[in-house]
Amino acid sequence: MTPTLQLFLVISAALFSIGLLAALSRRHAIFILIGIEMMLAAANLNFVAFWRFGPQTQPPIGVMIAIFSIAIAAAEAAVGLALVIAVYRHYRTTNVDHLNQLKG
Amino acid sequence: MSSAAVVIIAILTLAAALAAATLQKLMHATLSFAVALVGVAGLFFLLGAEFVGLVLVFVYIGAVAVLIVFTILLTRRDVGKERAANWGGAFLAVAVFGGLTWAILKTQSVAVVAPHIRLVTVKRIGEALMTSYVWPLQCVGLLLTAALIGALVLVMEEKP
Amino acid sequence: MSKWVDQIFVYTKHWLLTWLTAAPGWIIQTVSSLINIFALLGVFLTLFAVMSVLERKILGRIQNRYGPNRVGPFGLLQPVADGIKMLIKEDIVPARADKLVHFMAPILIAAAAILALGVIPYGRNMTPFTIDGGILFFFAVGSTTELAVFMAGWGSNNKFSMLGAMRAIAQMISYELPLIITVLPVVMVVGSLTPDRIVAAQAEYTFGFVPRWFVFTPWGTTAFILFFVSGLVESNRTPFDVPEGESEIVAGHMTEYSGFKYATFFMAEYIGMFAITGLAATLFLGGWHSPVSALEFVPSYVWFFAKLSALLFVYIWLRGTLPRTRIDQIMNFAWKFILPMSFTCVIAAAVWHYAGRGLRGWLWSLVVIAIVYTALSMLLDTQRKFAPRVYRFAE
């Protein structure tokens, strides 16, 4: 038995939802970052799956997008974590509930 | 590519991901996150995108996970003061999952089997990167440089 | 005859697999992989044992003493005694340690080291696992070591462990970059990430007797030296053994480990060393090719292990000769010298390629490297006098 595209899409949807769960329900900024990274990974999984099951192209677009997205995710993680450290230095907390200076 | 392998890896991945989202200790959550990403890389291998899988492991385990771990270390005093889980968020996540799954299962056009394709070799990816993707490649290089400098500036000690 | 000797292991494996011709494909594949894995483990664990005793003996010679000579003939059974000792020791886990992380760390570190061995070609048709991006695989797997070291440091819940882990990660990250960038010129010139192709690209002989190994080009020599130094740092060996400097922080991230877990760390360090030297031999020293065309009848794996042993001997030699460097010196060296030089290697390789890969390219790339080297040494001002030593105390 060979798997269909649906299987991969469901897996990626589940991974995305778990990432969303982490991003929404945890109060620690690093958890939110981890959640976002998982959502990105889920998106990458979608790209590669669609490329694998779709019509063949030259260049392999899905793979290329996944590579670029990983690179961008790395940059995002670096800046995000630097922000976490900077925020922690300033407020002595990384709990996002307490970081509401932008309240209107 | 057999369904059994996919399902086994998927279960491992999702379990690790769930652990990463729910474990109380931040360090354990990070390590679970790393495991989940190794699982995703495994899925990439099964999908025939070896290079992406390797890059994923390389970047996420080698760099991002280490970064997260360092950040945890630098903000250690804050660990452990976690409030109880936010049920509204959990509910929303489940709703999104439900919606997405429902949509996927309902769409018949995605219920297809993988066609036979030529292996995507590193050489092909390299050629693509150096021809049609040169611009994006340069932009990503610029972005990474900017991110590097930005991150450094952000965490630099403030001189009183 | 010589071909038969050369391929004896390959033939053996094929002969073993003929027993399974009737089985379904995935079983054959699994069994083939298992054979590879067991062969690898067998060879390298033996090599680890031999290396551990040889290292102690060679170090002994360097320091003008005998080294182990009691257990077995010439002390060759010493590793067996050591193994038994390690196995029967009590396994102590600190009370406030993070038990799971503490337990997983040695496993992960050993797994990573062994996995890295899988992509190196040990002889003609003797690559255990041929992966398209083999070099990338090597580094991807290698990069998990950092996480494992961190787990060891964190899980032990001990400040020496944590400090050691931080030092280890800092220097491993700093040197991973040049390590990868020095591989780039070879990958560029060959046009492939597959170790087999890289070895094949070094098969020819100039004038019939000088082998076309990359180490004989200016960029190759430079890259090889840089790779070797970076590899030395990556495997935390003297003179870069700051992370586990026993006079400063007990044993770094391995402080809280004892018994077999400690032995596992020890083994992982040695296997990592084998992997990195094996890769160096593959990338720059022509892999399993013989250095002289006249000696091609000698089996290919003999050449590979000869090169490996030579490099390992240099490791031991360095350990017996050099004192430990300071961490800030290691960092400065990495970022101010090794990194720019490794980028220069990439440029020099490009120059070499576009100048026609002949004598002209050879000279031009030499010029590029010489210019950058001179400029760097002028900029870094190697003649600067050392500042008076200032003692800084813990605050």
Add this chain to the structure above:
Amino acid sequence: MSRWILDHLWLIPAVPFAVSLVILSLPNGRHKSAAVLAVAGQIAALVMSFFAFLPTLETPGFRFVQNFTWFTFGDHALRLGWLVDPLAAVMLMMITLVGLCIFVFSTGYMAGDKNFVRFFAYLSFFSGAMLGLVISNSLLLLFICWELVGLASYLLIGFWMGRPSAAAAAKKAFVTTRIGDLGFFLGLLWLYGRSGTLLFYDGGDGCLEKAGLTMLGASATFIALLIFCGAMGKSGQFPLHVWLPDAMEGPTPVSALIHAATMVAAGVFLVARAYPIFSLGAINGVTPSLMVVVWIGVITALMAALIAIAQADIKRILAYSTISQLGLMMVSLGVGGVAAGMMHLLAHGFFKALLFLGAGSVIHGCHGEQDIRKMGGLRWLMPITFSTYAIGMMTLSGVPLFFSGGWTKEEIQHVTAHWPASRLPYYILLIGVVLTALYMTRQIIYVFFGDRRVASQHAHESPRVMTMPLIALAICAILFSIVLTPAWPWLHDYLTGTAAGVELVRLIQPTLFLSLVLVGAGFALGIWMYRKAGVQDRQRPADTDPLELAQSQLFRFLENKMWIDELYARTIIAFSWMSARLSDWMDRHFWDRLVRGFGGIGQLLGIFTAGIDERGINAGVDETTVGTRGLGRLISAAHSGQIQTYLSVIAIGALALLLFYAWLA
């Protein structure tokens, strides 16, 4: 190798330029690297010049041209180019060889200077510009290099800018040569307008070739005279010579390199290069423009030689001697002896550099003293300097047979004597020979003979790095004569492109005896006049010149440089000053009021618009602002500051979108 250099001629000037840039970027204390880099650059230039020189030996009349397009305006391309012919090649060799000696000398001479690095940067810069000048195949490129050379000269004269006299001298040199360059530039434009090209040689279409020359017609005379203006400024010819003696304020190696051997010779080189324009339409070898060249040269040669007799500064004497010799070269060019003039230029480059470096060595030994009346008796204290200086002096005076200067001077006398227009220049030149011998004798007696005076009490020989170039240049000055003798006039034939032949008979010429007599007369006169100058009170300078005792009016006149500077101050400078005052007055009282009036109109308009703005527009804007602020308050309430709330809203939105599409499908 030669082929490669010819294809990459631009490298010859580019290397010193690049070296100069690198040195400029060095930190101030890096004396050693600066010196090594500069000397290495010069050696590289020498080697490349040598390889460019080689092919010119093989074929007589060799000429290699390489043109390229600089830029295009409209459908017209402005083209520049490089050129190697015997003229350029010998200049290359001379500049790099003398330059190398002087670079080496400078490392000793400037050793104590705190701006050492900057000095070598400038020197390399000069070298690059000068090399570019001699190999350019376009009057425009030549002009560019010409100006760069002038800039280098300015920077180096004012090198010790802390001294007011140095700053003033630099300014004077710059402004004076600029006057000449203005003429040069006008000539260049005129030439371009007439012939449509500035390339010298362009496969038959260049401005020095037949096609170009025929287009000039009658204007050739004026173009030639305008170009000669530039040459006059750079080579210090009569009306514009005043800057050169003052330029001795710069460091002595600079005086040797720029203001004796190379840059000042550029004027002569320019005339030689553009000679086809000067001699266009010549009747019996005489044209109006060449006539001007001859007479200017004659006046300069005589005047400068006279002034030199009454000067007290060791470098000033040499400066006037340089002016005089340049005048001599101009005469030679004017009467048709291009080869003779160029030969004297080359020989002069060697021996004048030698004399200047010798003077530098003397000054160095006397701790910075330049007044010859305060020196004396250095003969035994500085033996190497003395002997090389003596060789230089005899070469300059034109002692026949053994010294290069003698042969070239004789050649010049020879061609001048056969000038059909007049015999007068020839006689004046003969007087010049006597005068030259006289002032050089005077100088050498004051400096090296007699008793030690104030400045020479503690004199010492200079270090090896300074004496070695002296010896090298002295050997050059002597050996160079081998290729100059009439018996084997190799250089002459090389420059004119004919085949050389050896004939020993030609060695003995009537003029040989004449010059022997003249030079001897000069020496004898000098020794007789200054026989007592050396023996004087030890502690006081020799303040009374023998000439002053005999002819005090004449000496005063010569000592003050024939009052030419004062004349300029009274006339030209006073005139400029007046016109500046006039313009200033006009600006203050006339134009200023006019501008102020317009300003008033603007002010009135401003007051008017301000009223409109205040009453009409502001009120409306205020109302809008109040409204916007209220709206903003309303919306800002939705911002809780909790990022997870935002994230939830986004998630809900996505979910809604999903459901919406599902409903659509």
